[in-house]
Amino acid sequence: MLYLVGLGLGDAKDITVKGLEVVRRCSRVYLEAYTSVLTVGKEALEEFYGRKLILADREEVEQEADNILKDADVSDVAFLVVGDPFGATTHSDLILRATSLGIPYRVIHNASILNAVGCCGLQLYKFGETVSIVFWTDTWRPESFFDKVKKNRQNGMHTLCLLVIRARLTVQRKADAASRMQSEFPAVCVTCTATNRDIKVKEQSLENLIKGRKIYEPPRYMTVNQAAQQLLEVIQNQRARGEEPAVTEETLCVGLARVGAEDQQIAAGTLQQMCSVALGGPLHSLVITGGSLHPLEVEMLSLFPVPEASSGPQSTEEPRT
Secondary structure, three states: OEEEEEOEOOOHHHOOHHHHHHHHHOOEEEEEOOOOOOOOOHHHHHHHHOOOOEEEOHHHHHHOHHHHHOOOOOOOEEEEEOEOOOOOOOHHHHHHHHHHOOOOEEEEOOOOHHHHHHHHOOOHHHEOOOEEEOOOOOOOOOOOHHHHHHHHHHOOOEEEEEEOEOOOOOHHHHHHHHHHHHHHOOOOOOOOOOOOOOOOOOEEOHHHHHHOOOOEEOOOEOOHHHHHHHHHHHHHHHHHOOOOOOOOOOOEEEEEEOOOOOOOEEEEEEHHHHOOOOOOOOOEEEEEOOOOOOHHHHHHHOOOEOOOOOOOOOOOOOOOO
């Protein structure tokens, strides 16, 4: 059987009892290493679980899934995922492959940022569509996600913004690489695929990609500050085009860091304040409020003022209760 086991958000001890029992009895245990990270490393997990873990990056899961599923019809294989197994849609493909091979599967759920974000006091049922904010490059500065933020705001819904860990090669960067390869090596045919919504800690530079060298760049984690600065630029761009942005510098936002860990940080304030709030190390998330807040949400957010503030989050947007 194939087991997909959620690990939660904090450290090795966040795994459920049921999940730990599965890990300890499986013949092989894979650790998915591309959609998120824990606050502890692989070694700490191995020590607590009492098992050796096999790291599985996106290339292995998508291109060599048969290796993961090998003998899973006659033995137990575990695939460990930070957060909840369905927090990232990419894991559905592994299930579909297993079922096509007649391999049964079982999912053991755990907390993910999609539900743990409620720790800031905003009510989960008032969240709209989740968006991802990626690192901009000189030639690729997408703003399309902002349409979803606008729609959420119009409906009075909050928006959870997932901040990437060094985004996997974007469509634009792959296109740039394809263009350069075709100009330098005309006989080579290049196929570019879009994989812009995953978190990836292994990324090749453009030069290494072109030359086929498997040399990877160090991880880079987007902070709430960086996300807020990009959002402000989107707002400025919309104003320059004569548009009225759905979000302004004074929109009430919530920055979160290391949710689920003992040192998690939460700060509520304006989008402008999010540019300078200090939340420490990764992973970070950002929430753009829907503007219409329940009195309990207002009271809860007052528990998490930005460090410079002394009386809770301030915004020129009047909360509608």
